[in-house]
Amino acid sequence: NIPTGTRKVNLTSWHHDKGQANLSNMTFSDGKLIVNQDGFYYLYANICFRHHETSGNLTKRGLQLMVYMTKTNLKIRRSEVLMKGGSTKYWSGNSEFHFYSVNIGGFLKLKTGDMISIQVSNPLLLDSSQEATYFGAFKVRDLD
Amino acid sequence: NIPTGTRKVNLTSWHHDKGQANLSNMTFSDGKLIVNQDGFYYLYANICFRHHETSGNLTKRGLQLMVYMTKTNLKIRRSEVLMKGGSTKYWSGNSEFHFYSVNIGGFLKLKTGDMISIQVSNPLLLDSSQEATYFGAFKVRDLD
Amino acid sequence: NIPTGTRKVNLTSWHHDKGQANLSNMTFSDGKLIVNQDGFYYLYANICFRHHETSGNLTKRGLQLMVYMTKTNLKIRRSEVLMKGGSTKYWSGNSEFHFYSVNIGGFLKLKTGDMISIQVSNPLLLDSSQEATYFGAFKVRDLD
């Protein structure tokens, strides 16, 4: 069975230049978006989870399908969850396919060197197509 | 009964100038937003589904309530799903009202002539009030 | 038991300058964001609901976990729901923890003096940590 309680996992294998992925004025390394310019940014993520009965039964316990966007600030060696979203789910056996998507977004102050990364629960259930699971950031304006 | 698996339907009848709807620097025709200027845009959609027992029973099978945002590029006569979101749902008969909303959003490169449209599953379950179901785009900056 | 049908409540106690909260070029008073400059703004909110069995049983009826973003226009003494999102939920007793997040966002025209506020159903179930429940707005550009 697919373990429901798999540990919260850091997602590192993102496309950053293929398909709809784009990167400019930010650096991408080891699954993290690194800020090059202080400013106010709009950060967002969309994560889709799915399960098909052909992948085996889910354990009877409920699932908690979650996404966390984390900021790592090397100067104070601190990681902080910026935003989170998700839902507990009861994906019973009698339906052949289950699907759930969560979207988070917010306008936040970022400094040069800040690193943005995504963690999810139950990575085995991820729908990793590019239109389903993605995250990003764009600078809206300078700091005051 | 309301068929659960109704085909994915293209939504065309949007208000573009009444109530909260607005249109500037983009063209709206036949339910599609047409891009007039190359650039990086933030695209978003919010879709609400609802069912009241007075509208009849839903079939026992689960529902899959989905939204898809599609880009059509006439030059290469190609349509591509940019973003998707939604959830499988088990709306049982014993509750008089069911409701579910899905939100998707993302920062994408668009070119003049690109056409953005929205498809949903189960259109009969749409809550079409303006604060419930809407979509849009705004240009954030020029291409590099 | 936690009453499911608690009245829609206006959320007023937001941090506006602590932690990740920020405020510039807008005024915050009595839980409302007040617009100081006409323009097109992107408005967003993320609300998390949670229930742990140690807080007592939820009544058997379903829950409807909703967020509403409202604009109050003093000139015409009118309040209007700009955006809404949420889901009906059936949080049964046999699981120790339930969680659900909803995200809404949209690009809207706002005028000086417009006041933006958030209402939710079931405020007792709110997860009030800063990464879970927040709302905001940023100006994208001037009116045409």
Added chain:
Amino acid sequence: PEFALPQVLGSALSLQSTLPCESEQHYEYSGRCCKKCEPGKYMSAKCTETSDSVCQPCGPNEYMDVWNEEDKCLLHKICDQGKALKEVNPGNSTFQRQCACTTGYHWNEDCDCCQRNTICAPGFGIGHPVQQDKDTRCMPCPRGYFSEVASSTDECKSWTNNMLMVLSFLHLTGTNKILYVLI
């Protein structure tokens, strides 16, 4: 400030007491006191030093129920049958459309939906007046009345007219025992 503070009643003389422009039907703009647009219209152009405000009628499915400076009318809401709502007043360009829940349901502000009316248990009947779109009020049947059903629409029935019913009931079944009930 966007709008001037209302004059305090009985305020003492002020040197240059100009009548306040800002009122229900007027607004101050480019140094002039101009007329707002009447209900049913929106302001397509504000006044200038040389021209008055320009007002246009609301389009179909729109309304504006106050004097205003808005650049657009408000959109009528939808009486969504899919939410068990029906239209009770279509509204017009100066009056907002009104919806109500179909019979047996009432609008619940909390869930923004039509919720089933409360079912009155046996021994209770619905209270009067029955208001559309409001939940049933169950009242215990007073002396001389009864209700033997659980219902969200039935009132308490008085014993008297039920005596006949009981008799007819008996008659129907052919047994001639008469129920003696202490009134």
Added chain:
Amino acid sequence: PEFALPQVLGSALSLQSTLPCESEQHYEYSGRCCKKCEPGKYMSAKCTETSDSVCQPCGPNEYMDVWNEEDKCLLHKICDQGKALKEVNPGNSTFQRQCACTTGYHWNEDCDCCQRNTICAPGFGIGHPVQQDKDTRCMPCPRGYFSEVASSTDECKSWTNNMLMVLSFLHLTGTNKILYVLI
């Protein structure tokens, strides 16, 4: 660059080897080597050619536990009773607040929630030491011990003190059959 590359050990002579400014308590800014703000404070203004960094104390419900150049303190987390959390250390301006799950539950990193402790089946008892906020560890009862209940708190009981219990049990019920058990 924001921070200078650490000098490679044993690097050869470099022409102008100035001591690196960037350290736990210092930062380089406008050509000077300035002092960071101590734990419990944030930096309301960076140093300039002529003035030092300006540090302000964290406000209520805030903390900063390192030397820093941050323009704001961090917000203490909430020990949310609604998630079965309780405060084990309120924290202060230099130390983050600590929460833990109420008894019978343990923090599960995966769901970010307090999960019920595992219940040890009969024949198993809880392992020691029992750690707050950690799941029960169920250990099979070794020879001479037993557990006849499913519990997340009970240890294996040794036969000896239970023999009396069995006897008393028999005594109670009056039958005098003695259980001979091979130890």
